[in-house]
Every structure is written in structure tokens, then in C-alpha cells.
Amino acid sequence: MPTGMHNQLEILLEIQDLKAQCEELAAQGSNTRRVQEEEFRLDVDEAVAQLREKIHELEDRLTPAVRQRYDRISKSLHRVVVPAINGLCYGCFVSIPTSVASESGGPGQEQMRTCENCGRFLYVIS
């Protein structure tokens, strides 16, 4: 487990990555589905069911405050967590304040960072 990372953000990242994979696999007739079936002999329907179950498990691990924000953003925006690169929110492409973008404190002291414009959770990529 990496140190210094907010556990809730890590869960959100996992949820989002799993959702991306799940959506790609679930799309009937998609190339992703075909490649996974033909090259990897993956039971795609079973894989999608497993991914959805895992997503629900992870959602249940969010704290009430984070879950509330997550549910609210999910209703209107496709992506709940977006990268922040070079001081830019990659969800709405608006600059974020330096104080939000910069790493703060030591391990265990990090705050969940959100975009003041679109409200998404931010994953700062240095």
C-alpha cells in the first residue's frame, strides 16, 4: 500500500478505473469484448458481473461525506475523479489554485482535493 495517499481517494480511483473497464466490456459488439473473448478467452459476462460487484463493495467503503459527494457528481458527470496535471483540472480544464494542487503535509495528513469549479475529486499527477 503506498504511503501518504488518502485512502478514500484510492478507493475512488479504483472505482473509476473499474467502471471504465466494466463499461468497455459490457458494450455488446464492442471490439474490447471481442478481443477479450478471442485472445484471452475471457467469460465477459461473468467478468462484468464480478466488476460490478467489486464496484458496489468499494462504494460501500466510502465515508458518508465522500459518498454523498460521489453520488451527487455521478448523477451529472461521467467521471468523478479526474487527474490534475500542471495545475489544470482535466475534468473541466480550469486552473486550480496552487494551494489545492500542491501536496500538503506528511503521510496521513493529506486532504481530499476537489476542483472548485466542477467539484470533481482531483488526483494530482506530478
Place this chain on the structure above:
Amino acid sequence: MVLREFFNKDVVDLDLDGDGKDDILKELISLLGLDEKSEGILFKMLKRRENLGSTGIGRGIAIPHCRSLVVNRLRVAFGRKKEGVDFKAIDNEPVHYFFLIVAPPLEVSNQYLPVLGKIAQFAKEPDVPQRLGEIEDADAFLDLLEEKAV
């Protein structure tokens, strides 16, 4: 678009140390030069994909892959473990050659699936497993990709 465009010497390791799936995945991830927290998240995602079904496609080759927000563009790596490791491949044979592919969830260039397909195509070339076993340095690996022009 050809595979050679995506690889360079820095993402090739012909002497992986790991003896198991987890160690191999971690070594492959380390070739990407990500920060520690990103490496941890990526490892989890690759493990989740492996738990759905092995990415070992047979003939000693595996293509661990996933989408993750921890990368901002398509990233690839290649590793070799001459002794082979149990990767639960579809032919139940040890895996010696590993192609790692990671792409962000939203990818403007949309290269993830084509690259995955091309590596699978490359792996099916009759002489590829043997030649991957014979190459002596990263340059030879890149030359092989170039020669095959996949």
C-alpha cells in the same frame, strides 16, 4: 501505427527477477517510472484484471493490461523471465515473456485496443517466442519489433 513506436530501451527488462505473478507485475510496473502511489494503484488494477482471467495467452506470452487514471497516456513495457513463471496461462504452460499495457480511461488517441490487438498478433507469429528467448539486449528486442512491422 506499429508497435515499435511505443517501445524504447527504458521499458525493456530481459532479466526479470520475480518468481511469481505479483513480483513480475511489480517489476513491469517499475519500468514505467511512476511515483510510488501510482505504482500501488496500478498493481491493484492489474491484479483485478488477472483475477477475472489470466492474461497469459499461451506460447509463453502474457499481456497484462488495464486502464487506469494513474497514467495520462498509453504506456507499455516488456519483460522476460527466462525460467518462466506460473501465470495461470490458458495453456497452463509457464510464461516467459510479458507485455504490459496501461492506458488512461479516456484516451483521445484511442490506441489501447489496437496496441493490445497488435501485441496479440505479434505473439502469434510462429517464430516470435523462440526469438524473444534468443535476444540479448533491448536493442535486439526493438529490432525484432521493427522487423515484424506489426
